Amino acid sequence: MQAGQRIAAAGMAITGTLALVKILTGLAGHSTAVVADGMESAGDVFSSGMVLLGLTVSFKPADSNHPYGHGRAEILSGLLVGLVLASAGALICYGSFLRIGQPHEPLHWFVVWPLIASLVAKGGLATAKFQVGKRMRSAALMADALHDATDCISALSALTAVALTIVSPQRFFNADRYGGLAVGIIVIMAGVRVARETSMQLMDTMPSDKMMAEIRAAAAQVPGVMGIEKCFARKTGLSYHVDLHMEVDPEMTVRQSHQIAHDVRVRVVQEVAWVADVLVHVEPAPAREPALHPLPNR
Numbered sequence: 573m574q575a576g577q578r579i580a581a582a583g584m585a586i587t588g589t590l591a592l593v594k595i596l597t598g599l600a601g602h603s604t605a606v607v608a609d610g611m612e613s614a615g616d617v618f619s620s621g622m623v624l625l626g627l628t629v630s631f632k633p634a635d636s637n638h639p640y641g642h643g644r645a646e647i648l649s650g651l652l653v654g655l656v657l658a659s660a661g662a663l664i665c666y667g668s669f670l671r672i673g674q675p676h677e678p679l680h681w682f683v684v685w686p687l688i689a690s691l692v693a694k695g696g697l698a699t700a701k702f703q704v705g706k707r708m709r710s711a712a713l714m715a716d717a718l719h720d721a722t723d724c725i726s727a728l729s730a731l732t733a734v735a736l737t738i739v740s741p742q743r744f745f746n747a748d749r750y751g752g753l754a755v756g757i758i759v760i761m762a763g764v765r766v767a768r769e770t771s772m773q774l775m776d777t778m779p780s781d782k783m784m785a786e787i788r789a790a791a792a793q794v795p796g797v798m799g800i801e802k803c804f805a806r807k808t809g810l811s812y813h814v815d816l817h818m819e820v821d822p823e824m825t826v827r828q829s830h831q832i833a834h835d836v837r838v839r840v841v842q843e844v845a846w847v848a849d850v851l852v853h854v855e856p857a858p859a860r861e862p863a864l865h866p867l868p869n870r
Contacts, residue, residue, distance in 0.1 A: 575704050575707075575708070576623075576627045576704055576705070576708050576710055576713050577624055577627050577628060579697075579700055579701055579704050579713070580620050580623045580624040580627060580701075580713065580716065581620075581624055582697075583616075583620045583697050583701065583716065583720070584617050584620040584621060584624065586693055586697060587613050587616040587617050587620060587694075587697075587720075588614075588617045590610075590613050590686065590689065590690050590693060590694075591610050591611075591613035591614040591616070591617060592610075593610075593686045593689075594606055594607070594609055594610030594613060594686040594687070594690065595607055595610035595611065595614070596610075597610075597682065597683050597685070597686045598610055598683060598686075600680070600683075601680035601682060601683035602680070603680075603683045603730075603734055603737075604667075604668055604671050604749050604751070604752045605668075605729075605730035605733045605734055605749075605751035605752045605755065606683045606686065606687060606730055606734060607752075608664045608667065608668055608730065608751075608752035608755045608756065609687065609690065609723075609726055609727055609730045609752075609755055610686075611660070611663075611664060612660055612661075612664060612723065612726055612755060612759055613690070613723060615656055615657070615660040616719055616720070616723065618656060619652075619653040619656050619657070619716060619719055620716055622649045622652045622653055622656070622712070623649050623650070623653060623712040623713060623715070623716045625645075625649060626645045626646040626647075626648060626649025626650070626712045627646055627649070627710065627712060627713070629642050629645035629646070630642050630643045630644075630645045630646035630809045630810060640808045640813055641808060641809060641848070642809070643807075643808040643809015643810055643811065643848075644774070644808055644809055645809070646710060646711060646712045646809045646810060647711045647712065647770055647773050647774055647807065647809060648770075648774070649712040650710075650711040650712035650714070650715040650716075650766065650769075650770040650773075651766075651767055651770040651771060651774065653712065653715045653716060653719060653763075653766055653770075654715060654763045654764070654765070654766030654767030654768075654769075654770060655763065655767055656763070657719060657722070657759055657760070657762050657763025657766060657767075658759075658760050658763030658764055658767065659763070660759055660763075661755075661756045661757065661758070661759030661760030661761075661762075661763055662756065662760060663756075664752060664753075664755055664756030664759060665753055665756030665757060665760070666756075667752070668749050668750075668751075668752030668753040668755075668756060669749075669753060671749045671752070672746050672749045672750070672753070673746065673749075681738055683734055684731060684734055684735065684738075687727045687728075687730055687731040687734070688731070690723060690724075690727040691724055691727050691728060691731070694720045694721075694723040694724045694727065695720075695721075695724050697717075697720045698717050698718075698720035698721040698723075698724065699717075701713050701714075701716050701717035701720060702714065702717040702721075705717055708810055709810050709811065709846055710810055711769070711770050711773055711807075712770075715766040715769070715770060718762055718765070718766055719762065719766070721762075722758055722759060722762040725758050726754075726755040726758050726759060729751055729754040729755055729758065730751045730752070730754075730755055732751065733747045733749075733750060733751020733752070733754070734747075734751065773807045776806040776807075777807075778804065778805060778806075779805050779807070779812065783805070783846070784803060784805065786843075786844050787803055787805065787814055787816065787840055787844055787847065787850075788800050788803055790839050790840045790843040790844055791803075791816060791818060791836045791839065791840055793839060794832060794835045794836045794839050795832075795835075796820055796821070796824075796828070796832040796835075797818050797819070797820065797832060797836065798818075798819045798820055798821065798857035799818070799819035799857055800816065800817070800818055800819070801817040801818070801819055801855050802815070802816070802817040803815070803816050803817070804816075805847075808848065811846055811847060811848035812846055812847050812848060813847075813848055813849050813850075813851070814840065814847055814849070814850040814851070815850075815851050815853070816836065816840070816850055816851070816852050816853070817852075817853045817854075817855050818832070818833065818836055818852060818853070818854060818855065819855045819856065819857035819858075820832055820854055820855070820856070820857060821856075821857060822856030822857060822859075829854045830854075832854075833852040833853075833854055834852075836850065836852050837849075837850040837852050
């Protein structure tokens with residue numbers, strides 16, 4: 573099992589336990605905010621499951637029907653995480669809004685403990701997932717890390733609302749309800765952000781100029797390359813596939829230009845860690861343009 577899969581599985585176990593404890597404690601302690609936070613954590617279990625499934629599928633090797641591999645499954649799972657987040661947030665907001673102004677029994681002080689535990693556990697999970705996701709360039713794992721970070725904010729909001737209600741129940745009669753509403757809004761915002769970022773990747777949005785410059789620089793170092801006419805890249809899961817148009821001496825043979833194209837592909841894949849493969853197209857260089865590097869005798 574890869575690091576990303578391990579952290580996703582661990583997140584499911586921890587989050588599932590927290591969700592159950594928060595929901596049961598919130599019901600026993602009459603806290604809408606704690607129950608809302610528990611329901612949000614329950615949605616996290618589903619989200620982490622989607623991430624785990626996406627990562628598992630993305631590691632499958634390329635085949636005849638999927639020549640670019642199965643990496644898009646990982647991005648798709650990240651999109652599903654965003655949609656689940658936004659939907660869960662909307663439901664939480666709706667339920668909390670309906671309870672505003674309604675009479676409720678006094679809250680019990682013990683409802684704060686699951687929220688404190690959630691802050692600590694989710695903070696650790698968010699940090700770990702972010703580090704692993706950044707190293708793997710996993711959209712799904714980064715989305716799940718943001719999800720956990722959102723949990724910390726929502727737990728803090730719920731904790732504040734619960735504390736106000738317990739300290740001064742008459743003055744802050746609806747604080748617990750508004751706390752649940754705040755949790756829902758935070759979750760919706762996080763879901764929209766995740767869905768937007770993963771959708772951009774599914775639409776083959778180009779990487780940053782700095783990343784593209786790495787590809788061009790690596791290709792330009794190959795002897796015989798006279799220029800880089802075009803360079804495109806699209807993310808296919810955890811890595812990128814590149815289409816590159818290089819310019820060579822128009823007088824050289826097909827065999828020579830093919831060898832240079834091969835050298836460019838190898839150089840880029842070796843030097844740019846996030847590139848999975850390069851499709852090189854050979855173009856004749858404009859007349860009288862000196863080569864970036866002299867072509868060695870073959």
